[in-house]
Amino acid sequence: MAEGMRVQPDLEFIKYLKSAGGDTLKKCYQCATCSVVCPLSADKKPFPRKEMIWAQWGLKDKLVGNPDVMLCHQCGDCTAYCPRGAKPGDVLGAIRAYAYTHYGFPQGLAKLCSQGKNLPVMMAIPALLILAVWYLAGGMSLPTPETIDFGMFFDAHKDHPTLVGVLTLNVVLIDAIFVPAFTFAVFSAYKGVSAMWRDMAAKLPAAGNFRPSVKQFVVDFLVPAVKEILAHNRFRQCGANRNRVNGHLPLLLAFIGLFIVTGYSLVRKDVIGSFVEGLHGPLSMADPFKLLANISGIALVVGIGILWMNRSRMEEENNTTPTFYDWFLIGEIMAVGVTGMGAEITRLLGIPVLAYLFYFLHLVSIFMLFLYMPYTKFAHMVYRTFAMAFEKYRESSFVKAE
């Protein structure tokens, strides 16, 4: 008799999935309608039909570190066509949420970010940190309406910058808060993604004898994956939720735009500004980078707004279950956009109280975006990208030698 798989269902895993949007998973009766409509499904790999029964049976090890689960864009076709209301798309989302927590480093922080009831703590951490820094730096005072400059936010006197060596105090403090947070998030994401990659590779039928070099990996797998992401090809294959491209694409481009502006700002103010007088202070509205920043800011708010409406509508039509996992990211990005725009507008209008309040909230929301990225839905940015790279890897001659 052929050796069978020793099955040990994980009841806790099932309970988690049910609490995280997969409350319908037990309804699946394996008709495979989802596999017929899913663009990811392949011959002999009826996706997500088999993932559904694995989930029903609580087979965690088969699902966490499963590239197909990560590749799913939750286009909603499977959920829309499911005759039994099992919502496979939501179940896969819950599995991904579980995976981000599972691979999250450190585990304590990852677990903190997995539940809505922890939201106050998640907000309190950056809020208290920034308040403390602000207080300790002695900058807790308001500028005059004419001199609002967020470059003086932490500074005790708002008319001329205190210098710490060649850098302003504000730059030093901002960098001291955000560079470690960002670095920590990148490191965390790296750890999580590598663990996922190892799990995925272990499930390949026969591990290849050759490993790609870093350059080969980047050129052959990662870059094509990123290109595909930018083109939004996969979103465009979705039937049920086609207009998500309209939301996700501006959002993605906005992030790229804002990343460029932030980089430019860093170089201009923190590097060149250390030697050249007069580069501090807000960019002029005519500066092309300021233009890009404003366009990106608007795109960010519009993009996330569209995704917000999409999700609300889907929930109203009972196509999907509301979860903390989904709404945290939407709320988070919306907060970043709104506080950013709010700070800029109130600064231009010359209302110091509101401008500083918005700016403070903007700092808090950006900190949250950075720090919690590897454990919340934002993690899809790295996990899915690497899953797509893995998909190309497993189809490559490194794996399919014969």
Added chain:
Amino acid sequence: MSKKYGVYICTGCGIGDALDIEGLTGVAGSYSMPAKTHAAMCSEAGRQMIKDDMANDGVNTALICACSPRVWKEEFAFGDDKLTVRANLREGVVWSAEQPSEGRTAETIAEYTNELAQDYIRMACVQAQKMELPEPYKLETINRRILVMGGGIAGLTAAKEAAKAGCEVMLVEKADQLGGKALGWRKQMPTKAPWTDLEENSIQALVSAVTSDPKITVKTATEVARIAGAPGDFSVTLKAAGTKSEWDAPAKVGVDEQDKIAKGQMEDPNAGLKNYMEADPAAEKVGAVVLATGWNPADVSEFEHLGFGKLANVVTNAQFEKLAKEGKVPANVAFIMSPGGEQHDKDFPYCNSVTSMVALKQAQYVRQDNADGKAYILYQHMRTPGNMEMFYKGAQNNDGIFLTKATVTGVAEEGGSLVVQAKDTLLQENLELKVDMVVLAAGMVPTTSGAPTINLSYRQGPSFLDLELFDGYADSNFICFPYETRRTGVYACGGVRKATDMVETIDDACGAALKAIQCIESADRGVAVHPRSGDGSYPEFFFQRCTQCKRCTEECPFGALDDDAKGTPKPNPTRCRRCGTCMGACPERIISFKNYSIDMIGSMVKSVEVPDDDEDKLRIIAFVCENDAYPALDMAAMRKLGLNNLVRVIPVRCLGSVNMVWIKDALSSGMDGALLLGCKFGDDYQCHFVKGSELADKRMGNIGETLSSLGLEPERCGVRQVAISEWDKVPAIINEFVEEIKGMGPNPFKGF
């Protein structure tokens, strides 16, 4: 009854255009029967014309020469004191007329068609002359009490419902208390919306409803020794459960066995028992019987690879229910629904859909008793009919119930646990499940399997017939008429009839109770029950000429005939279904109905005009079963499929009623062949009277030998099987037969 005839020829529906109506009137005239025509005999005016003749001229026998006897039945029934005879000119002649073709001009066809129509008029005239008004058979006294055998859910429900309908009921239960199998259930499956949750066992409520009902007499610890008599007049002898009685139902002793016993070559199996015809003066009188004796858990030891009987914790579902009722069940349990391994995907024998639902129920015990309980259901088929789909969905939604289709290849022991091996699962991998207990979904074997159960004191023996054909279930026209058995007045329900769940059992029991009441009412009115419901005729015997050959007693599909020590039949008309199989069996031709007799059909056969000077005008008689084959002919005619116009059709109650003398009548009057068209027979028979078409086939085989000895080809007489849906094939079946006859040439005895 002194008859006054009126022949009414309809000229509507194309009859008037296609046929020589004057010729038809002339034929009626030759029987001294006045004929009238009407353009639409079925219309108000047409029928008024007939009613007027009845009122003014005393016509009491109407010959309606119009459409098929299967249509406008009510409209052409003129009261209990009037006879109606039908000649099928529309479907039988006009609508089924041959279409002109090369070599067959319209004139030639018209000639043949008119001859056919005239023969049908002749047959109708003769039928009218020979037919008598039926007089229903009435019992001297009618007993309206119902015997319910079995005090489980089925029996209790049947008793309760029959009492609610106003009947006295006697409920007999073998065990010391009422309740049956349900007494051992921990919970019951849902019986109402939302159909998802297990319910508290409600059997005690049902028991109290029955015990408190003044119309119901309950006898526990009691068995039925024998049931003698007939519907409306059964005599039931009771005895203490588990004891022997001189009134126990005697085993069947056939003719050959009787001889052997008489010669001392064989022991009498009924020694010490009262003769089956002897009346018990102490017997309880009832009018009908509901059989609700239920089922026994099936033996599963034959499936060795599943370890039953060898491994300690491999149990049946019945055993598991007992464990669950008595205490806690283990935390990890596998339920195996299908034992076939890699050989086949069938479920356990006798399981129907019930074991699927029982597994879903018992899986919930595992979850209720253990916080981390895991129940695996491995099935080839998950059967949850009707609302029980909700129950399935509910169980499926339970975190710890795991379902998959699977081929279970074995169960083995491993370190105090059991390991279930399964292939072909929905998880697309072979599985090994380590569990504490394995539950096998054993089926429900009807109590009629292996024991007579109903204990009838009948000539044909104490049990139902052909049990082996139906895995021990009573033969019952299962799909169309589920409660019927082949013993009139005995209606089966619940587990003895089919593996049923509780809801279905309750429905079933209501149905059977109503059938029992209906049977008593029919017996009271002297009319037949299913399938000739309401038929007031019954077979009458001319005993002076009986030779005690016992064919009728042996062949009656319903065991209606008992006999005396000499073998003279003792009819029980209320057991009779009026199929006429006895009439077809009797070599002395002493059995006939008032309106369906040997003489009547024989004379109709002889009334057909057989030309003895024209080799093309062969004449073939066809006896066609009116249950399926005759409707098929009508349907063929409605679709204008031509029927062979050399054939003369006589509808019969069942091919079993065809007496071979009619074949002789046909051949000796110069006809060239005889065809019997009836239902499919064999294991998957479709005969409404179970054995009729099969018996007819045997009898035709026997008559073939006689024909050969006379120098006639035995193939001139044939039996063909037709399903009611095969209207498209009927014309070809008939044509093929006629072509064979043509090949043989005309009957050499023609004209003698």
